[in-house]
Amino acid sequence: MIDNVTPDDAKKSLESVVKMEDAGWRRAMPDRWFGAGVAVFIAGMFAVYALEDPYPYIVFPIIGLPLFIATAREKSGAYGRDAPASNVNMWTVVLFITVLLIVFFGSIFIRRAYDAAWVSLVAGVLVGLVVFLTSENARRAHRARVEKAENK
């Protein structure tokens, strides 16, 4: 069969590949509400420690986050691949999680040591903002890639 494929045929096939890949990228555009929702649930995990007895409530953001992600994906019709594994990506994720854990346990320690409920609230708001801004950044990068492909 390969003998029947002329350079012109190959070029046309490649054009259709690029067109459909671009369509896939467009479909994979993350929703702004998705990033906001994830940020709210993660902020909730921190902010709930402002309560006197947080343990009955911590379960809500812990269960809510994966449920929210699964539901948003099911409703989207198509969603992008997780970032491909690379050393840079891996270390960025490790660093991000380490900072989150330091803020998490640090805010709980300060809240208990000084009975300062506002520390957990501030930590929740700050972490929520960082997560939302990170998701917006990823969304902008994704949109730039789609627009670049459309303007080719």
Add this chain to the structure above:
Amino acid sequence: MTKAQFNTVIHAPNRLQICAFLTPLQEAEFQVLRDELDVSDSVLSKHLKQLEEAGYVAFRKGAVNGRQRMWASLTKSGREAFSGHVEELKRIASVIDYGV
């Protein structure tokens, strides 16, 4: 680096488009694929089945608002085969570019 290799299963226009569309995606719903390719349910089913038999596409069933939906994704060997096929197409097309 992926080895350039012509793939007769993937080369058919609709199957090539299915693989290309699924490349940047984790999963896509059957209806989304059908709309993007602008083909009927039966045509899409036929091509997806051929890709599944070759081990290039996997399916998952899920429910949204109580309705059954089918999701398709490229398998690891599907991604490798598609990538190899695209490399081979580039090699064939380059015959024009280099004027050989």
